Amino acid sequence: MTALQLSVVVPCFNEAEAIETFHAALLAALEPLGEALEVCYVDDGSTDGTRLLLGGLAALDTRVRYTAFSRNFGKEAAMLAGLRMSKGAAVVLMDADLQHPPELIPRMLELHRHGYDQVIPRRDRTGDGMLRTALSHTYYALVRRCMDVEVVDGSGDFRLLSRRAVDSVLSLPESNRFSKGIFSWIGFDTVSFRYRNRERAAGQSKWGSRRLLNYGIDGLLSFNNRPLRLAIYTGFWVFVSALVYALWTIVNVALNGAETPGYATLLTAVVALSGIQLVTLGVIGEYVGRIYHEAKHRPPYVVRETDESCPVRPGAPKPVLPGELSELAAGRSHTMRQFASFVLIGFVNTAVYLAVYVLLNQWIPYLLAHAAGFTVSVIGSFLLNSYITVGTAPTWRGLARYPLSSVVNLLASGALLHYAVSVLDMDKNVAALVAGVLVTPVSFLLARWAITSGRRTGAAAGRPDDTPSEPPMIKSDSR
Ligand code: UDP
Ligand code: MG
Secondary structure, eight states, X not given: XXXXXXXXXXXXXXXXXXXXXXXXXXXXXXXXXXXXXXXEEEEOSOSSSHHHHHHHHHHHOTTEEEEEESSOOOXXXXXXXXXXXXXXXXXXXXXXXXXXXXXXXXXXXXHHHTTOSEEEEEEOOTTOXXXXXXXXXXXXXXXXXXXXXXXXXXXXXXXXXXXXXXXXXXXXXXXXXXXXXXXXXXXXXXXXXXXXXXXXSSSOOSOOHHHHHHHHHXXXXXXXXXXXXXXXXXXHHHHXXXXXXXXXXXXXXXXXXXXXXXXXXXXXXXXXXXXXXXXXXXXXXXXXXXXXXXXXXXXXXXXXXXXXXXXXXXXXOOOOOTTOHHHHHTOHHHHHHHHHHHHHHHHHXXXXXXXXXXXXTTTXXXXXXXXXXXXXXXXXXXXXXXXXXXXXXXXXXXXXXXXXXXXXXHHHHHHHHHIIIIISOOOHHXXXXXXHHHHHHHHHHHHHHHHHTTOOOHHHHOSTTTSOXXXXXXXXXXX
């Protein structure tokens, strides 16, 4: 057995904003314990400079190790790589966004010393939206009924595993991994305790609704064949009802003679049966797909570099040290991409404005139609620019600041137009175009400010609960 007492495994995907704060908080929680430890970061193909930051942390501290993937392979693959890297007698798996509080690790270690192989802190649902909470509860109720292993609501991937538990997890050969199920499947003595849910320290969740839905389906299908059973039962009962219906029709014809056939009944039966057949085919297809995937024996991820393959040698390019990333992460190309997206969304919104204006013009006075079209296009522009251009969840305060960008645009383009026409003697139409183009970068910067102002950034993050961020319009959560 190794002398290393503790390995902390942290999958990271685009966590440049959070990683420094996380690392500092982790060391602050662990150093007083005086245990021999290592931190195994896995960069899951980040595009924001996370890998460079990890290289910097590894260069500064020999306890930090990292593996970087060649592209984004998903959190499951990143956790697998981290577990494979880890050498400690106990391994803690945790997220990089401080939603899993490092302060809980001493308590987890304590419980591990009492003989538990798995120690699972379970989050409550503080701060979750109602809809999300209801959906999660329903999902877990469904999972409990359908799955051959027990998955508990609130227990995520944050957990401590003993060395033998880690070895058991690693001994499972499947490449289509659903860790929540695997951790439950391996068994061993398990204990869990509750903690208060936290918001992300910085950056955003990578789990949109579609990703969550796919994850949910993966979970349901990975650990049982009950959906197939359900298909068999449904098929059976549909067949029995068809038989009963046929018998009833025969008796009816014998007693009352033949009547005009009921097309509606026929059509309903055909449509219902096709639906059931399609769903059943889909379910079978899912399983066949999984078999196909497993049969290819592809590795779950491809490694681009590790701390060992990329050690910092004398004369090698200087690693990015903590604090130096901001220029890299928010590079010029990033801003240019955002600007292009802003301009495209501008075209879309003009089309939206025109559509609303032309439509409403049929029923209400044209000035009201103009106001309605304008309002819809400003809100649409705000939402699209939040989600697509800046890539963040919209906030109510952001929406309140946003019209400022339109007002400045109107005033500045008006002033430019006036200058071009009256002083430079330019054609009125050309002048309007030139003024519009010149003012667009200013509108872009203002719109971006309206959307992002008041949010925590890596530098300003501090401790996660100290700096309140603006409340989002739609609350997100971790599963
Ligand atoms: N993560 C990852 N690969 C992915 C998505 C996420 O390694 O493709 C990491 C992410 O960096 C974070 C953890 O998994 O450390 C949890 O992700 P996130 O916070 O986005 O999920 P949530 O807390 O919203 O469920
Ligand atoms: Mg998170």
